[in-house]
Amino acid sequence: MTSIPILKLDDVLLLSIQVDLSDQTALAMQDALAERITATGARGVVIDITALEIVDSFIGRILATTASVSRLLDADTVVVGMRPAVAITLVELGLSLGEVRTALNLEKGLALLRRAWADGAGDSPSIAPSLRAPESR
Amino acid sequence: MTSIPILKLDDVLLLSIQVDLSDQTALAMQDALAERITATGARGVVIDITALEIVDSFIGRILATTASVSRLLDADTVVVGMRPAVAITLVELGLSLGEVRTALNLEKGLALLRRAWADGAGDSPSIAPSLRAPESR
Numbered sequence: 001m002t003s004i005p006i007l008k009l010d011d012v013l014l015l016s017i018q019v020d021l022s023d024q025t026a027l028a029m030q031d032a033l034a035e036r037i038t039a040t041g042a043r044g045v046v047i048d049i050t051a052l053e054i055v056d057s058f059i060g061r062i063l064a065t066t067a068s069v070s071r072l073l074d075a076d077t078v079v080v081g082m083r084p085a086v087a088i089t090l091v092e093l094g095l096s097l098g099e100v101r102t103a104l105n106l107e108k109g110l111a112l113l114r115r116a117w118a119d120g121a122g123d124s125p126s127i128a129p130s131l132r133a134p135e136s137r
Numbered sequence: 138m139t140s141i142p143i144l145k146l147d148d149v150l151l152l153s154i155q156v157d158l159s160d161q162t163a164l165a166m167q168d169a170l171a172e173r174i175t176a177t178g179a180r181g182v183v184i185d186i187t188a189l190e191i192v193d194s195f196i197g198r199i200l201a202t203t204a205s206v207s208r209l210l211d212a213d214t215v216v217v218g219m220r221p222a223v224a225i226t227l228v229e230l231g232l233s234l235g236e237v238r239t240a241l242n243l244e245k246g247l248a249l250l251r252r253a254w255a256d257g258a259g260d261s262p263s264i265a266p267s268l269r270a271p272e273s274r
Contacts, residue, residue: 048144
């Protein structure tokens with residue numbers, strides 16, 4: 001079975017998806033990633049999809065669930081390297097990546113993570129408690 | 138045809154080989170890498186082979202020539218993520234990776250590059266001109 005290597009770079013784990021994801025490969029990837037996050041205490045995950053020429057609803061769902069799992073383990077996920085054609089297709093098909101954040105490339109993805117951490121707001125700066133408007137009664 | 142994505146991280150290009158290298162894929166990889174080095178002015182190349190369960194003489198030669206090409210373009214190459222079994226097999230078979238340097242993982246590979254650059258000695262500190270013994274007549 002093909003496995004996707006997980007590289008560690010400081011407190012970020014880096015995955016580069018180059019193979020066709022099957023159900024089995026995707027599950028193995030999520031398992032391995034969850035293991036590595038807990039083992040290393042990584043705070044961020046960058047998933048590179050430069051090699052993917054097609055992102056369909058199946059892959060979109062995998063990316064979204066991977067990000068959700070990582071979030072539960074206290075790691076933020078950014079998907080980088082999406083091809084223009086992929087972005088267009090996703091929008092045209094009305095597919096969503098859930099709450100997965102994206103960045104143009106690895107460098108911008110890392111910068112996005114570091115900025116979010118510097119803001120001290122974790123996953124979603126825009127909905128961080130400190131930034132919420134005070135509730136009106 | 139499968140292509141291997143090249144990620145940029147500051148002045149280092151990062152390749153993760155996950156697919157079986159054919160002649161064609163290998164040539165395409167070398168072409169793309171050479172293009173990216175000249176386009177970005179990268180000073181280092183890190184090739185991750187975590188996913189490779191077998192490194193035979195063919196792959197060894199590809200790694201060696203890739204490193205030589207990069208060297209001509211003024212970029213140092215480090216191969217990271219070699220599995221213990223691969224290392225053992227390489228030695229047992231008497232295969233050599235040429236002058237390719239290796240490091241345990243991505244972080245150590247990057248550290249190796251930065252250390253070499255800090256020494257200001259480029260690819261091979263031990264044979265850098267400034268360190269050579271003065272020629273005797």
